[in-house]
Amino acid sequence: MDLAAKSELVEQVRAFVDWVGAGRKLTQTGRITMTDARVLVPLLGTGDVIDPAIGDRVYRTGSSQDLLHLTLIVEWAKAASLVRKTGQRLVPVKKNAALLNDMPKLWLALFTVFEQAGDALLHSGFGESLLRQEFATGIRAVLISLYRADSAVTTASLCTTVWTVTAAPYDLDQATEFQLQHLRGVNDRDTKRAFEALRQLGAVTIENDAVKLTELGQFGIRRILGEPEPGDPVYQVKITLIGLEVWRRVLVPANIRLDRLHRVIQNTMGWENAHLHAFSDGQTHYGVPDPELQHHDERATNLNDLVKPGGRLLYTYDFGDSWDHEIRIEEATVAESDVHYPRCVEGKGACPPEDSGGLPGYEQLVQILTDPGHEEHQDMLDWLGLDSRDQFDPAHFDLGEVNRQLT
CATH class of the missing domain: 3.10.290.30 (MM3350-like)
Structure with missing residues (x-):
């Protein structure tokens, strides 16, 4: 856990909370003021570009919300209960002030709430990804995939995992090929952005287009999953x-x-x-x-x-x-x-199948399915979505499948 002290994002969050001090004024919409943002971007080294120039034209940044990395730091600090908004001010949470001097605990607090960072981390509006809407589910799936892997996993494979999980709640059958390619493209873009944030946190390494959990990342996942440490x-x-x-x-x-x-x-x-x-x-x-x-x-x-x-x-x-x-x-x-x-x-x-009527109902279901001549036999097959009675086996148990469900 000594590696927590080397985490780029942990140090940025810590420096931001120090900057908040006794409290800082926010805009009417609850954002960091642009005056303060111009101080924080170089102070924290966020890499955000204020007033970007494209060609001969300068586009003035109108809101700190447009500065994605700074916004991420602010919202991450809120999610970890290091600071909170009260009225039009941002103030420190005194009961958690001790975390700032305990880098391992601070790191774990930030890692634990990463699943809540989707709105701050990813683009909204035009070009918004499905991952932004399903961030907690998608990130949990990919972190568990990394945790179960014996070696680094390719970015392409992890992007596929995230796409599969985040697209599952949506009916995309009517989407055109172009629409699907666009959705998949922005999803992959945002998945990689999430990986980069995790890298800056020190939870993963990214080398040769492959991602691997660090020792810190493995520790964090064990804590999130409630897994015991050796000897527990x-x-x-x-x-x-x-x-x-x-x-x-x-x-x-x-x-x-x-x-x-x-x-x-x-x-x-x-x-x-x-x-x-x-x-x-x-x-x-x-x-x-x-x-x-x-x-x-x-x-x-x-x-x-x-x-x-x-x-x-x-x-x-x-x-x-x-x-x-x-x-x-x-x-x-x-x-x-x-x-x-x-x-x-x-x-x-x-x-037993869900909604099969408890023990009496299930016993009747088994009897009907094992009797092809029963008048309700086909109705039961249709209800279960089966083509034949051979697909129903009350004695079936697959240890490997059960453990895959536990991951």
């Missing part, structure tokens, strides 16, 4: 879908938050996270905060706060179908180096 406590957990021969054995950090454990269960079992859920230790229910359900906040509770090895929790998914799972802590161990967590090590059986 790990629980071996068996997740059993009660009433069926469907189970998964998974290694998770002992202190994993329940909201993250929820995602592990969804991904390892094969659910689609389309319904409500809750954990129960027999006395208290934990889930997404809701005034009606009155569940305790699962984000504020760690697994090892509730159960120890030999103990169990109940996890219910879809309050209509009531899929109950037993979460049993089989044993405690420690995290190994070069092993990613959470990790599924064993399992059995396929997850």
Whole structure:
């Protein structure tokens, strides 16, 4: 973590917060004034060009918002709660002032909120990319891809990953080839800009048109994903879908938050996270905060706060179908180096389809699908999107696919 002190962007953010001092006046739109911007650009070494000259003509910069790197530094400092806007002033957040003298913690704070930097980092309006709208999703996907890779990954491959993820929420079937090429082009441009910001932060290196996580970047991703450091406590957990021969054995950090454990269960079992859920230790229910359900906040509770090895929790998914799972802590161990967590090590059986009616409905579905002569056989195939009953296997389990879902 000593490398954090060498991060170009960390030093720029730190210098900016020092410049803010007791507070600085903002414009009516909440931006840094151009008078101050003319001081900050050379002071911080942002590389922004004020009043650019094109040919014989000088185009006067009318707003600090047009200075992308300076805007990035300002918004990044806000996202990390180092400064905040109050009225028409920008002031320091006193409770986080200590971060400025702790470079590793400052670096981690900035890296953790990078997913919130899309609006400040990327162009808006004409030529805006899909990545700008889906920045958190796209950046998380590419950082995880880098984290799982054994070596540097080509920029082209990472741009494809970002395009696939960011385009997924949109219906582009009617787009022309020219429109698709344009969208892909600006997406690739902004992906590379994000890589450059991460390079300046010290999270990646870029050499020979390939990107690789630095030691700092790997540390940051482990923290974001909640992965344990080597030697940290790990629980071996068996997740059993009660009433069926469907189970998964998974290694998770002992202190994993329940909201993250929820995602592990969804991904390892094969659910689609389309319904409500809750954990129960027999006395208290934990889930997404809701005034009606009155569940305790699962984000504020760690697994090892509730159960120890030999103990169990109940996890219910879809309050209509009531899929109950037993979460049993089989044993405690420690995290190994070069092993990613959470990790599924064993399992059995396929997850029932969503909305199949709980145990009774699923048992009926299996009966119908295994009987080609049943009057509802074709209707069930159509509902599941299957061409034949051979594509439905209640015993199917693919360990590799499960672990790919966990990444």
